[in-house]
Amino acid sequence: MYCLHCGDCCKRMSPISAPEPCPHLIERGTFVFCGIYDRRPEKCRKHEFPARVCPVGSSMLDLPTTDALHKRIDDGFEMITNDSNHRAEESQER
Numbered sequence: 134m135y136c137l138h139c140g141d142c143c144k145r146m147s148p149i150s151a152p153e154p155c156p157h158l159i160e161r162g163t164f165v166f167c168g169i170y171d172r173r174p175e176k177c178r179k180h181e182f183p184a185r186v187c188p189v190g191s192s193m194l195d196l197p198t199t200d201a202l203h204k205r206i207d208d209g210f211e212m213i214t215n216d217s218n219h220r221a222e223e224s225q226e227r
């Protein structure tokens with residue numbers, strides 16, 4: 134399932150802090166990411182809907198077209214990739 138990074142599940146249903154937002158949220162503009170993605174809890178790993186794209190994110194973000202939906206997925210992926218590369222560069226510099 135493609136996550137659209139709306140943050141709704143992490144803000145409302147975090148297994149760490151519900152009903153409060155998860156303290157590990159990272160917000161970048163309208164995108165929300167997990168700050169401990171590689172070691173996130175099992176419940177977060179298994180958070181799925183029987184759909185190709187998260188229906189909650191689709192509804193929350195009210196994306197008007199399929200192109201806008203695809204762009205959202207691509208932009209989120211690019212932000213994650215850039216962030217991982219940045220962290221890898223930082224750890225190499227240490």
Ligand code: SF4
Nearest residue numbers: 143147155157167177
């Ligand atoms: S640990 Fe990560 S995936 Fe789980 S609720 Fe917190 S921010 Fe979301």
Ligand code: SF4
Nearest residue numbers: 136137140142187190
């Ligand atoms: S798109 Fe769905 S899975 Fe992704 S953060 Fe929003 S509610 Fe959670």
